[in-house]
Amino acid sequence: MKTDNTAYRSTIRIVLAAAFLLLVPLLAMQLTDEVVWSLTDFATAGGLLVGTGLLYQLAARKAGNLAYRVAAGVALGAALFLVWANLAVGVIGSEDDPANWMYVGVLAVGAIGAMIARLRPQGMARALFATALAQALVAVIALSFRLGSPESGPLELLAGNGLFVALFVGSALLFRHAAREKAPAGAGLAG
Numbered sequence: 001m002k003t004d005n006t007a008y009r010s011t012i013r014i015v016l017a018a019a020f021l022l023l024v025p026l027l028a029m030q031l032t033d034e035v036v037w038s039l040t041d042f043a044t045a046g047g048l049l050v051g052t053g054l055l056y057q058l059a060a061r062k063a064g065n066l067a068y069r070v071a072a073g074v075a076l077g078a079a080l081f082l083v084w085a086n087l088a089v090g091v092i093g094s095e096d097d098p099a100n101w102m103y104v105g106v107l108a109v110g111a112i113g114a115m116i117a118r119l120r121p122q123g124m125a126r127a128l129f130a131t132a133l134a135q136a137l138v139a140v141i142a143l144s145f146r147l148g149s150p151e152s153g154p155l156e157l158l159a160g161n162g163l164f165v166a167l168f169v170g171s172a173l174l175f176r177h178a179a180r181e182k183a184p185a186g187a188g189l190a191g
Helices: 002-031 039-062 066-088 098-117 121-144 154-180
Strands: none
Touching (some): 002 039, 039 066, 066 121, 066 154, 121 154
16 A cells, blocks of 8 residues: 555656646746747647656666666656657757658667566666667668758757767666666566
8 A cells, every 4th residue: 555655646746747847838938929839739748748757657666776767767868858859849850850750760669678678677778779779870861861951960960869879878888787786675677
């Protein structure tokens, strides 16, 4: 019963934090005409924030150590930021550029890898290294075929994708470190 109550409270905190964050664009809309969000924008952002928070809650509850929790936070934060950036302005060209759909594949690599790893840290490290490789591959394809021109130049594509590659690699290294630490008894994530 205590575990259910703790999970319930954590979920309420996630929803309240998302609502608080959504007050920022709502307030900005009152102060300037440059911020224009529709009800769909608020619903999408709210869903992304709450969904990411719930996934982190799941990972943190299963985590055996701090390195694992930080790794999960970095991976989920990078994925959230990647989706958000694509919806808002696009990483390749504008948000309407179909080349941005390649990032769905990047996130699919991470999600499928996490499922195969069953959230175990060593497997998660492999999944995040594969995600970083998929992210780099998107950059190579975009640069090779000059996708996103003229909105996204080569330097912008390298910097934007390089940031996500670094975040995914950093998460992978943290998961690798978590795998080396001895997890507490009953954590079920060793190896």
